[in-house]
Amino acid sequence: MASKTNRAVMEPETERASHSPDLLLGLYRMLVKCRMCDEKARILFRQGKYKGNFYSGVGQEAAEVGTAYTLRKGDWIAPSHRDWTANIIKGAPLKYCFAQLFAKTTSPDRGRSSPAHMGFPELHVITPASSIAGQLNVGTGVALGIKKLHQDSVVVAYCGDGATSFGGFHEACNFAGVHRLPIIYVVQNNLWAESVPLRLQTALTNLSDRAKAYGFPGYPLDGNDVLAVYDAAQTAIARARAGEGPTLLECKTYRWYGHSEIDPAKYRVKEEVEQWKKRDPVATFEKKLMDRKLLSEESKKEIVAETTKEINEAVEFADQSPYPDGSELWDNIWA
Amino acid sequence: MARTLTMIQAINEALSQEMTRDDRVFILGEDIGLSGGVFKVTDGLLDKFGEDRVLDTPLAEGIIIAAAIGASMMGLRPVPEIQFADFITPAVEQIIQQASKLRYRSAGGYSCPITIRICCGAGGGSGLYHSQENASWFVHEPGLKVVMPSTAYDAKGLLASAIRDPNPVLFFEHKSLYRQAKGDVPEDDYTVPIGPAAVRREGRDLTILTYGYMTPMSLDAADQMSKRGTDAEVVELRTLAPLDKETILKSVRKTNKVLIVHEDKKTMGLGAEVSAIISEEAFEDLDGPILRVTGPDVPAIPFSPNLDKAWQVDTSKIIAGIEKLAAY
Numbered sequence: 236m237a238s239k240t241n242r243a244v245m246e247p248e249t250e251r252a253s254h255s256p257d258l259l260l261g262l263y264r265m266l267v268k269c270r271m272c273d274e275k276a277r278i279l280f281r282q283g284k285y286k287g288n289f290y291s292g293v294g295q296e297a298a299e300v301g302t303a304y305t306l307r308k309g310d311w312i313a314p315s316h317r318d319w320t321a322n323i324i325k326g327a328p329l330k331y332c333f334a335q336l337f338a339k340t341t342s343p344d345r346g347r348s349s350p351a352h353m354g355f356p357e358l359h360v361i362t363p364a365s366s367i368a369g370q371l372n373v374g375t376g377v378a379l380g381i382k383k384l385h386q387d388s389v390v391v392a393y394c395g396d397g398a399t400s401f402g403g404f405h406e407a408c409n410f411a412g413v414h415r416l417p418i419i420y421v422v423q424n425n426l427w428a429e430s431v432p433l434r435l436q437t438a439l440t441n442l443s444d445r446a447k448a449y450g451f452p453g454y455p456l457d458g459n460d461v462l463a464v465y466d467a468a469q470t471a472i473a474r475a476r477a478g479e480g481p482t483l484l485e486c487k488t489y490r491w492y493g494h495s496e497i498d499p500a501k502y503r504v505k506e507e508v509e510q511w512k513k514r515d516p517v518a519t520f521e522k523k524l525m526d527r528k529l530l531s532e533e534s535k536k537e538i539v540a541e542t543t544k545e546i547n548e549a550v551e552f553a554d555q556s557p558y559p560d561g562s563e564l565w566d567n568i569w570a
Numbered sequence: 571m572a573r574t575l576t577m578i579q580a581i582n583e584a585l586s587q588e589m590t591r592d593d594r595v596f597i598l599g600e601d602i603g604l605s606g607g608v609f610k611v612t613d614g615l616l617d618k619f620g621e622d623r624v625l626d627t628p629l630a631e632g633i634i635i636a637a638a639i640g641a642s643m644m645g646l647r648p649v650p651e652i653q654f655a656d657f658i659t660p661a662v663e664q665i666i667q668q669a670s671k672l673r674y675r676s677a678g679g680y681s682c683p684i685t686i687r688i689c690c691g692a693g694g695g696s697g698l699y700h701s702q703e704n705a706s707w708f709v710h711e712p713g714l715k716v717v718m719p720s721t722a723y724d725a726k727g728l729l730a731s732a733i734r735d736p737n738p739v740l741f742f743e744h745k746s747l748y749r750q751a752k753g754d755v756p757e758d759d760y761t762v763p764i765g766p767a768a769v770r771r772e773g774r775d776l777t778i779l780t781y782g783y784m785t786p787m788s789l790d791a792a793d794q795m796s797k798r799g800t801d802a803e804v805v806e807l808r809t810l811a812p813l814d815k816e817t818i819l820k821s822v823r824k825t826n827k828v829l830i831v832h833e834d835k836k837t838m839g840l841g842a843e844v845s846a847i848i849s850e851e852a853f854e855d856l857d858g859p860i861l862r863v864t865g866p867d868v869p870a871i872p873f874s875p876n877l878d879k880a881w882q883v884d885t886s887k888i889i890a891g892i893e894k895l896a897a898y
Contacts, residue, residue: 345677356679361643364675366667372633373668376640383596383622384644403663406633413628567678568712570736 254462256529262461263524264538265304266517269296269320271542272329276319276336279550280496285336288495290317290351297516298423298486300324301464302391305472311359313374313392317423317490319351321393327355329549339556346559368394368403371420375407378416389475390418397428399442408483412449415480419471422485423458429494430502443485451481458486459516572754577747580722580755581611584729585649587759589619592647595733598625599634599651608653609689609748631661638684639668647733648684655690655742656699669738670713685732685739691783691833692882693746697873703782703833703865705742706840709811715764716811718742720785722753724808727762735764744783751786767814769821773803776827776895779818779844781807784831784883791888800896810840818844819852826857827898829891833883836864858898863891
């Protein structure tokens, strides 16, 4: 289990029949979309288009796309502060995602939560608190509700490596194990919890080992390999839908930038960052598709152009949307 | 038809009737199933409703509340129990960061209709960690409703209201009232609305504002003082958040003197807030200072009998407060 290949997925060497060209291109398009939206969000912050902060997930796209891409409308996502793009993968229109950053009335929460703390109730994305691991606990409760209502939906709950140290992580996993709840815990292990390195976070090599203590499977994955993540997620989702209980997926990955846009991340050495950038989850997958002639420079350009257009329209929409009036302060305290 | 029930029986009946009325209602907590609860409040419910709706949980208050919050987002109506108010601290994260803010932070996109039952208060020399009455912690957090009944009738009716309420409600049950508060309770289900305070005793000379176990104590003190010529009105708040300002101010304007009585500590207790409201909105109506008789500002109730006795807020302390106020 402690292998350094980080590829504990079943049949890793053989291409799965389920990897149709449509799926592969769909995953690629989503990777590009997440990358471009995230980079745009960073630029907009630097331009002073919105205040607060942004927690970029650039570098971690394969972990997000691989786990959330095939979720159904009825499925749930419990995101953390770094999972703004989870809304995009779940299908939230981009205009609402950018309106969220801008804290406008057109954002799903009418400008209540800070920029990256986005939820989308219509598509079952839980609006996150800033409390670390809180989304795992509430997400576990949603999974309990799914089980009680005999639905076949699942919950995908995201957290980083830092959250696994928090007591709430243990309580959530333990409870989900006891009740065999339909939930997949996705730990995006990016080696740094803000500025604290993994070696000071845990004595474990693989955070996925924690799953053993809760009586369900855990897998260490190459979190930059979208197909490795996708395959493991498919197995985990199928297991959850079948009522067989939770799975912990540890996606070993890396955030390219600081904890947030105001963090220059000087605590990391340049070589480490450069090394991980060479393992860019978008570029490596792109090369794979080009090698297989599924993607050309031309079709790539088309995808980028389409996405750029969509983003520009979304930003324009967010820009034009009004801020909520101060009188909304008193709305929605109680039902 | 009404029968005489204890508060324990009344709460048990409310849970049973709500679970029968609405199959979205389920209960969860430590020792609530097989053992029927430390105080037998949930006795018999496991047999009646089965494991699917009566969950004995792991010993972890945080996930008890979080599981309830998440399930409520699915449209269910969970009623989690915190065995002792002293042990609510691991769940405070979930109550304050999640339950109280979920609706607000999603602009109404998500609701959190949960009812947290919490056993609280001094009684039987239970010591530092089985005696705390900390309801006021949660009164400070908009988004939560906080309720504490003192009669069996109200316990049943308020609990039914809480379970049917679309908001998170903290339902505090005082352990000294569990068996002591006996009274007529109708067999049929009914509700007592969350919000309104109750005037428990009409009086001319001064108003006692109180809640929980201090309600029967204050009524006892008022009865004793009426024989000595001071006629106190006793108003039981019942709902601590949101407060029934109208009933409070009406009584203050009638008697012009206010004594606030609670078991919780004095500093930043509910009395401080009630006192501020009165001074803001009825200052001209006051004929004397607003006085407080409260639990002492010590960290918790010590165990040894003399220390426990020294801590207690009893009738004699309330009488002393009435006498002091009446002198103005």
